[in-house]
Amino acid sequence: MDKRLFALMLIAYVALLIGCTGSTIQTDTDYKTGTGTLQLSFDSQFPPQSLMENEQSAVVVVAKNSGGYSIPSGKLLLTTDDSVFYIGTKDAFDQNSKPTNIVGLVKGSNRPFYGKSIITPTGDQQSFSFNLYSLPLPQESQRRTATITAYACFPYETFQHTSICIDQDPYKTKTSSQIKPACTAQDVSVDSGGGPVNVQTVQSRFDQTPQGDITPSFYFTIEGSTYVKLFAPGDENAFCDAQQIVAKTHDTVYFTASLSDKPLVCDGLTLVQGYSTALNPTYVVQLQDGQTKISCKTEQPIFSSVGDPLGNYLAPLTINMTYGVVSTASRSVEVTTLSQ
Amino acid sequence: MKRDHLHIGYILIFVLVLSLYAGCSGQTTASISNYRTGSQALDMQWRTNNQNVVYIGDELDLLLQLSNKGTADITNGELFLSGYDPSYLDLQIDPSPTFSLTGKSQYDPTGAFSDIYTIKAINVQGPKNIGQFQQSVLVSACYEYKTTATASVCIDSDPYNRITRQKACTMGTVSVGGQGAPVVISSVEPIVGQKSIRFNIRLSNAGNGVVYNPQISPEQCAEGLSFENTDRVFVTKVTLGGKSLECSPQNPIWLNSGSASLTCECNGDGCIDSNVAAYQTLLEVELRYGYRNSLSTQVNIVNTN
Numbered sequence: 001m002d003k004r005l006f007a008l009m010l011i012a013y014v015a016l017l018i019g020c021t022g023s024t025i026q027t028d029t030d031y032k033t034g035t036g037t038l039q040l041s042f043d044s045q046f047p048p049q050s051l052m053e054n055e056q057s058a059v060v061v062v063a064k065n066s067g068g069y070s071i072p073s074g075k076l077l078l079t080t081d082d083s084v085f086y087i088g089t090k091d092a093f094d095q096n097s098k099p100t101n102i103v104g105l106v107k108g109s110n111r112p113f114y115g116k117s118i119i120t121p122t123g124d125q126q127s128f129s130f131n132l133y134s135l136p137l138p139q140e141s142q143r144r145t146a147t148i149t150a151y152a153c154f155p156y157e158t159f160q161h162t163s164i165c166i167d168q169d170p171y172k173t174k175t176s177s178q179i180k181p182a183c184t185a186q187d188v189s190v191d192s193g194g195g196p197v198n199v200q201t202v203q204s205r206f207d208q209t210p211q212g213d214i215t216p217s218f219y220f221t222i223e224g225s226t227y228v229k230l231f232a233p234g235d236e237n238a239f240c241d242a243q244q245i246v247a248k249t250h251d252t253v254y255f256t257a258s259l260s261d262k263p264l265v266c267d268g269l270t271l272v273q274g275y276s277t278a279l280n281p282t283y284v285v286q287l288q289d290g291q292t293k294i295s296c297k298t299e300q301p302i303f304s305s306v307g308d309p310l311g312n313y314l315a316p317l318t319i320n321m322t323y324g325v326v327s328t329a330s331r332s333v334e335v336t337t338l339s340q
Numbered sequence: 341m342k343r344d345h346l347h348i349g350y351i352l353i354f355v356l357v358l359s360l361y362a363g364c365s366g367q368t369t370a371s372i373s374n375y376r377t378g379s380q381a382l383d384m385q386w387r388t389n390n391q392n393v394v395y396i397g398d399e400l401d402l403l404l405q406l407s408n409k410g411t412a413d414i415t416n417g418e419l420f421l422s423g424y425d426p427s428y429l430d431l432q433i434d435p436s437p438t439f440s441l442t443g444k445s446q447y448d449p450t451g452a453f454s455d456i457y458t459i460k461a462i463n464v465q466g467p468k469n470i471g472q473f474q475q476s477v478l479v480s481a482c483y484e485y486k487t488t489a490t491a492s493v494c495i496d497s498d499p500y501n502r503i504t505r506q507k508a509c510t511m512g513t514v515s516v517g518g519q520g521a522p523v524v525i526s527s528v529e530p531i532v533g534q535k536s537i538r539f540n541i542r543l544s545n546a547g548n549g550v551v552y553n554p555q556i557s558p559e560q561c562a563e564g565l566s567f568e569n570t571d572r573v574f575v576t577k578v579t580l581g582g583k584s585l586e587c588s589p590q591n592p593i594w595l596n597s598g599s600a601s602l603t604c605e606c607n608g609d610g611c612i613d614s615n616v617a618a619y620q621t622l623l624e625v626e627l628r629y630g631y632r633n634s635l636s637t638q639v640n641i642v643n644t645n
Contacts (some may be wrong), residue, residue, distance in 0.1 A: 029471035161470050164424075174564050182423030182476035259587065260427040261468055306422040308564035310480060310634065315425045316467035 031116040032068030032159055032194035035220035035225050036123075038105075038113065039064055040076075040150045040329035043127070047148060050334040051134040056090050059130040061150045061329070063105065063113070065123040068194020070112040074105030074154025075240040078130050084146035084335055088134045094134050102240065103128055105152055113154075116194065134335045143336040152327040153240035155233050158195030160319040162188050162202060164259065166214060168207035168304050168311035181309040190319070196225035197253050197287075199319050216259065218317070223291045224251065229326040230287065236324025251287040253323040256280055257296055260315045264296035285321075375449040377518035379546035381485045382412040382417065382441070383540035384635040387456055392639045400461040402430070402637060404479060406454040408441035411520030415440045417483030418558035421459065423476040423636060428465040431477065432457040439481070444520055466641040473641045480634040482561035484554050486576075487521035487627040489530045490503070493539070493580075496618040499532050507618035522547025523573055525625050536607045537580070541625060543573060544599035549633035553592055561632055571595040578604045583611065 043060035051057055059078060065071060078087055078101045086093040087101040100153060105113060105128075114120040137144060167185035187203045203219040224230050231239070232249035254272050257264040269283035285294055385401035394400045408414055419437040434457065444451040459479060466473050494509035513529040522545060529540040545551050552565050555571035560569075572592035578585045585604040593600050606612075613619060 029469070061570075159469060163474070169564070174566050174570075180634075180636075182478055194541070260425055262427075305426070306420065306564055308563065308566075310478060311422045311564065313423050313425050314475065315427070316473055318467065318469060318472055 002114075003331075013111050028068075028117045029159075029161075031118065031121065033192060034067070034118075034194055035192045035196055035198060036066035036068075036116075036194065036227060037156050037225075037325055038071060038074075038152055038154055038327055039066060039195045039227075040152050042148075042150070042329060042331045046129075047132055047331060047333050049332075050336060051132075053134050053137045053335055053337055054090075055134045057132045057134070059087075059132045059148060059150075061128045061130070062125065063128065063152060064125040065113050065115045067115045067123070067156065067196070069115045069157050070117075071105065071113045071115075071154045074113070074152060075102055075237065076105045076128050077102045077151040077153065077240045078148065079151070080148045081134075081146035082138075084135060084144050084309070085148065085333075086135055087130055088133060089131045090133045092131075093135075101130065103130075105154055137335060137337050141337070143334055145332055146336045147330050147332050149328060149330045151240055152325075153236040154325055154327075155236065155322065156195055156325045157320065157322045158193040158197050160190050160199055161194035162190045162317050163314040164188065164202065164204055164216070164218075164317045166216065166302060166313055166315050167204075167206045168214060168306060169308050170208055170214065174308035177253070181312040183312050183314050184309075193319070195321070196325065197230060197321050197323060198223055199321075202317065207326065209301050212304050214304055215298060215301045217295060217297040218257070218259075218264065220257070220294050220296065220319070221291065222253070222255070222285060222287065222294065222321075224249045224253070226289050226290055227327075229328075231324035231326070232284070233322050233324050236326050237327050251290070253285050253287070254282050255285045255294065256282045256320045258318050259298055261318075262277050262298060262300070265299050266294055266296035269294060352629065360583060375444040375446055375528060376411055376520045377645070378409060378520060379518075379522050379524055381408065381522050381547060381549070382414060382481050382483060382624045382633055383407045383409045384481065384633065386635065387636055388637075393642060394461075394464045394636060394639060395463060395642050396466045397645060398464055400459075400464050400639060401433075402459040402477060402639075404419070404457040404459060404635075406439060406441060406457070406481070407518065408443050408451040409520075410451070410485065410522070411443045411445070412486040413440075413442045414483045414485065416479055416558065417441075419457070419481050420562035421477065421479055423478035424639070428467070428473070429461045429475060429477070430463075431459055431461050433479075439483075441534050442476065446539055448541060464641060466643045468643075471642070471643055474634050475641060477639055477640045478634050478636045480562070480632055481630045482552075482558035482630060484558075485521060485523075485629060485631045487519055487523050487625075487629075489516050489519045489525040489627075491516045491525065491623045491625075492617055492620050493528060493530050493623045494620055495530065495537060495612060495616045496532060497612045498617055503617070505617045509618050509620050510614075512578070521627075522549060522553055522631060523551055523595075523627055523629055525627075528623055532612065535611065536605055537611050537624060538603060538605045539578075539580075539585070539602060541578070541602040542599065543593065543595065543602060545571070545581070545595055547631070547633070549631050551595055552630040552632060554628050554630045555592075556630065558630070561630055561644070565632070571598070573600070573627050573629045575602060575625070576628045577624065578602075579624045580606050580611070581621040 165183035232252040496511040
């Protein structure tokens with residue numbers, strides 16, 4: 001009995017200790033990590049690996065949002081070789097109905113498709129079911145294999161933040177030996193922000209006005225994931241509606257950045273019409289082979305009160321990118337004749 | 341019986357003498373030697389814990405206390421703040437960024453303590469869309485300080501022993517003990533000539549702060565120290581047995597990598613008493629400089645929206 005009591009007390013003590021030391025304040029920002037987004041996969045049994053001709057089956061597409069952002073609305077499209085499959089029931093095929101191969105990408109009613117967050121730590125997952133009818137094969141064919149492809153078209157975004165050390169003595173005219181400043185200016189790697197497009201590195205440069213104030217400039221290296229197609233926001237729908245890539249806006253993202261909540265202005269980039277405001281200038285960024293480099297700076301110099309390294313401080317740099325995404329999954333299905 | 345009484349009497353007398361001796365020797369150590377120790381001047385301590393978490397919209401209060409652990413008095417020193425993004429923290433020092441503190445003395449061997457300063461931000465702000473944001477708060481102090489060092493040096497008027505006679509001391513490099521200031525005289529080397537004596541005096545910054553030119557004000561120090569004004573010390577007095585010596589280089593002396601050498605010379609009559617083979621005398625050195633030290637803490641700004 002005494003031993004049991006002792007063990008209970010020990011467990012309570014350890015639990016208390018873990019509770020006290022391990023407590024950190026978690027927010028939704030903590031879930032905006034990685035390079036995930038909504039990804040598609042097929043159920044292992046639907047569609048099956050092979051079907052007989054004239055057979056009806058189901059296709060179950062599983063969508064999982066493993067990124068850090070919610071999808072307010074989107075589309076899910078299923079395509080296949082028209083001479084092998086009809087997406088719909090046999091009855092619908094017989095009545096010459098239009099295939100039912102596109103559905104809304106929603107999770108229940110009035111609820112966005114959540115990404116990772118405090119309330120959905122692993123993100124939402126939802127299955128979408130389609131009917132599949134294998135058409136009669138031509139007489140000369142014994143078997144045919146066709147690829148079934150699912151596309152999800154949806155808007156997405158990436159929010160990233162890092163801390164930038166504001167160098168108060170960029171030309172090294174002053175000194176502060178023996179006293180450790182709050183930070184030292186350096187290039188930084190940025191953690192992925194929970195979306196498929198991310199700023200990888202930020203190089204900082206600081207210019208000083210004759211009055212001693214500081215103008216920071218930043219060089220961003222942006223990289224997009226290769227497992228999804230990227231479009232300017234809104235243009236992803238054109239792909240699901242007509243399966244056409246709008247070449248002009250392919251690999252395009254809209255980019256906004258701010259330092260200490262003051263917007264950065266970017267050199268040589270076009271402002272997004274109807275999207276930008278003076279307080280929130282948004283730029284069109286075109287990726288080449290999945291990446292690009294851009295340069296931005298603060299509009300106004302930063303006032304320097306302590307003009308030596310002791311005045312250095314960490315300022316928050318936030319980056320927001322919005323874009324359209326097309327996610328894909330494919331499965332090969334073989335159709336064989338009844339005579340086999 | 342009478343013999344026992346005698347024994348007890350001896351023991352009592354012995355105990356009395358011992359306690360008297362101990363009392364007297366303890367008094368001497370405390371009042372004369374002990375307070376001129378260490379290489380600190382201003383000491384700053386947080387009076388809050390180091391895990392400062394503040395929520396957006398709340399007030400941040402950091403408590404600070406100063407004490408003067410050196411022997412010189414500080415008059416009109418200046419505190420200033422840095423290390424944080426002013427877009428989010430509007431920090432003020434309450435009651436005032438100016439401070440004065442007396443140094444250690446034989447009457448006050450611990451030095452003066454200040455009242456508690458509050459470093460306050462009324463309405464803390466944080467970056468939008470970021471859950472937590474870490475900021476440093478550095479409080480720095482700029483003030484003028486003084487080092488007074490006295491070294492007992494041996495002057496040998498006949499270093500080559502041309503006349504054989506008994507010498508009271510041996511001439512050589514001496515290290516100087518505790519001075520109760522961050523810039524210290526680390527060593528004094530006497531070199532005797534025909535009618536002159538020269539001292540190579542080594543200075544160094546033994547504290548954990550930055551030495552600066554005392555000709556710039558504490559306010560200028562707070563705005564940033566240039567190379568020309570950093571690590572600069574003024575030698576205000578060097579005397580040998582009360583007689584002033586000529587020193588080079590000229591003021592201000594540059595503490596290159598934290599230390600410098602100074603040569604001070606006594607020329608002409610009266611510098612050396614040639615009637616005495618070797619004798620002890622006092623070399624007094626006084627330095628004046630600005631000093632800046634800093635103390636930091638971390639503040640975690642939490643955004644719950």
